[in-house]
Amino acid sequence: MSKIHVTTTINGEPAEFLTEPQMSLLDILRDEMHLTGSKEGCGSGDCGACSVIMDGRVVCSCLVLGVEAEGKDITTIEGIANGEDLHPVQRKFLEHAALQCGFCTPGLIVATKALLDRNPDPTETEARYWLAGNLCRCTGYDKIIRAVMDAAAEMRGA
Amino acid sequence: MSSLSYTAPTSVNEAVGILAGAQGLAKILSGGTDLLVQLRSGRTKPDIIVDTKKIPGIMGIREVDGGFVIGAATPCSVIGEHAGLSAAYPGVVEASGLIGSTQVQGRCTLAGNLCNASPAADSVPAMIAARATAIVVGPSGQRAVPVEQIVTGPGRTSLAKGEFILEFHLPKPAPHSSDAYLRFIPRTEMDIAVVGVGVSLTVDAAGVITDARIALGAVAPTQVLVPDGAAAIIGSKLDDAALAKLDAAARAVCNPITDKRGTIDFRIKIAGVLARRAATIAYKRAGG
Numbered sequence: 001m002s003k004i005h006v007t008t009t010i011n012g013e014p015a016e017f018l019t020e021p022q023m024s025l026l027d028i029l030r031d032e033m034h035l036t037g038s039k040e041g042c043g044s045g046d047c048g049a050c051s052v053i054m055d056g057r058v059v060c061s062c063l064v065l066g067v068e069a070e071g072k073d074i075t076t077i078e079g080i081a082n083g084e085d086l087h088p089v090q091r092k093f094l095e096h097a098a099l100q101c102g103f104c105t106p107g108l109i110v111a112t113k114a115l116l117d118r119n120p121d122p123t124e125t126e127a128r129y130w131l132a133g134n135l136c137r138c139t140g141y142d143k144i145i146r147a148v149m150d151a152a153a154e155m156r157g158a
Numbered sequence: 159m160s161s162l163s164y165t166a167p168t169s170v171n172e173a174v175g176i177l178a179g180a181q182g183l184a185k186i187l188s189g190g191t192d193l194l195v196q197l198r199s200g201r202t203k204p205d206i207i208v209d210t211k212k213i214p215g216i217m218g219i220r221e222v223d224g225g226f227v228i229g230a231a232t233p234c235s236v237i238g239e240h241a242g243l244s245a246a247y248p249g250v251v252e253a254s255g256l257i258g259s260t261q262v263q264g265r266c267t268l269a270g271n272l273c274n275a276s277p278a279a280d281s282v283p284a285m286i287a288a289r290a291t292a293i294v295v296g297p298s299g300q301r302a303v304p305v306e307q308i309v310t311g312p313g314r315t316s317l318a319k320g321e322f323i324l325e326f327h328l329p330k331p332a333p334h335s336s337d338a339y340l341r342f343i344p345r346t347e348m349d350i351a352v353v354g355v356g357v358s359l360t361v362d363a364a365g366v367i368t369d370a371r372i373a374l375g376a377v378a379p380t381q382v383l384v385p386d387g388a389a390a391i392i393g394s395k396l397d398d399a400a401l402a403k404l405d406a407a408a409r410a411v412c413n414p415i416t417d418k419r420g421t422i423d424f425r426i427k428i429a430g431v432l433a434r435r436a437a438t439i440a441y442k443r444a445g446g
Contacts, residue, residue, distance in 0.1 A: 004164065021164035021207060022197060044195045045262055046348075057235060057264035063194045064265070065187070067164050068209065111260065132347040133259020 008069040010035070011079025019066035026050045028066040029076060037077035037106045041135070048134035051107035051114075052076050058114035060133075077106035080113055089113055089151045098147035100138035108134045112148050120156050124149060166209040170295050170324060173208060178297045178320030180206050186322050187211075188231040189265035191258060192274045208322075216324060219243055224330030230269035230323045234281075238263070247328055248443060249337030249356055249436075253284035256341060259348055269323040275309045278351040278376040282309065284339040286373035286381055287356035290328050296321030306373070309380045332369065335360040336443035340436045341375075342428050344419075351376045352420040355408070355432040357439075361446040365395050372404070372437070377412040377429050384408050387433060396441045404437055405430035 003018040010033065017032045029035045029052070041047035043062050050061040053075040061076075080087045089112045092098070099105045108131065115122060115130045122130065127148050128141070136144060167173040177184050182205030187193055196202040210216055216229045219240050226243050234254040237243065244251045257266045257280050271281045272292070286306045294301050297320045305326070308315050317323075337358035343349035354375035360368050370388040375381050390403035414425040 021162045024194065043198055045191055045258065048259065048261055051261055054264075057233070058261050059264045060259075060261040063191050063262070065164070065190065065194070065207075065209075067166075068187075068190070068211075114260075129347055130260050133261045 004067050006067055006070045008071065009073045011075055017066070021065070021067060023066045024062050025052070025054075025064040025066050025069055025074075026061040028069070029061060032066075035076050035078050038110075039103055039106060041103065041107075046133075046135070047104070047107075048111060048131075049104050049107040051110040051134065053110060053114050056114075056117075058111050075110070075113075077110055080109060087113065088154050089116065089148070092147040092151035092154070093144075096143050096147035096150065098139060098143040104134060104136040104138075108136065108144060112151065115148070116152055116155055120152060122148075122152060127152075161205055162207065163205070164207045164209065166212045168212045168214075170213055173210060173213060173322065174296055174320055176206070176208055177322065180208075182206070184208055186269075186273070188216075189233060189267040189270050191262050191266040192270055210322065213324075222327075226328040228268060228326045228328070230325055231267050233264055234266050234268070235260075235263040237268070243328075246331050247288055247337055249339045249358065249440065250281065250284045250288050250290070250328065253339035253341075253354070253356065254281045256280045256339075256351075268326055272305065272308055273315055273317070273323065275311070275313050275315050276350075277312055277379060277381070278354065279381075280339070280341060280351055280354055280375070282381045283354050283356035283373040283375040284337065285326065285356070286383065287339075287358040287371045288328055288337050289358070289371065290326050292323045293325045293327065294321050295324045300324075302327070306381060306383060311379045332360045334362065334445050335369075336440050336445075338436045338439035338443065340432045340439070342420075342432060350419065353377055353425050353428040353432055355429065355436045357433065357436040359391070359437065359440050359444055359446075361441065361444045365446040367391050367394055367396060367441070367446065370437075372408065372433060374408060374411065374429055374433070377414040377425050379413070382411050382413075384411050384433065386410065391437060396437060396446065401434045401437065405434050408433035 039049035041049035045060045045063045185204040187209040220227045341351035341354040359370040372384040372387045387404045387407035394400035409430045412426045
């Protein structure tokens, strides 16, 4: 079987890879591009650990075929920080201890960035609903939500 | 798995040709939020995946003559952001917004929700209540099919080989019309409907209901219309007597199963309750 050649943009850089039809974007990111920050939790779109931003919308990369990345603009957790400078969302997750095992954290940070890009001043209820597809089995979510709300406030300059 | 191929046709004719000529099982890919799960679990083993998203016009929403055309591969997040559609058909928009998480919303589509043919699909009762029509394209051309005629049973549709849905049409709403969708789930988010109810209705200047349509989900192998419920509230101002008749009519059409999400008795009871509540919301939205 012939592989399919895909040209895309990942974290602002042009990228290309070869994929088989059934391979997910998550498979490509982790196994071909060696961007292992995106995690595979469930593989069925329930947990959000594989969240990436594709053309401005947060999606589960396990529910996107690698071949569908053709011509898209993709941001993974590796593209959130500016070099050594953590993104405010990343910093606030650390300050609020909004993680324990850390497996869900990349997906939560990517999904939070997508929320704040779209809605800089979410209510706590809006934040909780937006992040309902990101499962965390450690924290009980409370510290995560505090980190999200504090990051939003800082980014608004409040 | 090794024989699987992928293609992304750039016109309706090309897509129909590929689907009609496919050897083995061809599966349509639009949002992929059901297909990729089924691929991974082995529940479906297609020989070819036909990605429709490169067909011009299949993504996006257009206002046409006061009604709406929704491309079959339009993500539900885009539907939720459309101001005109949200004003005219809040029930269709709230139903499509209930499908999955934010991440799933960025990909999932009305056509996928319909053609996956789950009895519990949230958008389907709302589309049926709103008199949505699916534009089906295939080897014998194009046909307009009322949404309630697409699903024939769990996982089964009336689409023939080579056919797929190109877009949905929602008619221009009559003045003082609106709609609503409610579902019961044990959680507050990220769950599958135990019962879903879509109601669309029109009132006159005095607040009397002149037209109504009610559809139920997750209470039978397919979504079901409740014509007796519509008849019960037409001519009323949705008083308690009309609501009681609507409740009884909704319960009467249920033919549910007992599963881990709910028993037969519970589903029947809830169908009546949600029909009353959804009708009340639609009535207020319509200005009644």
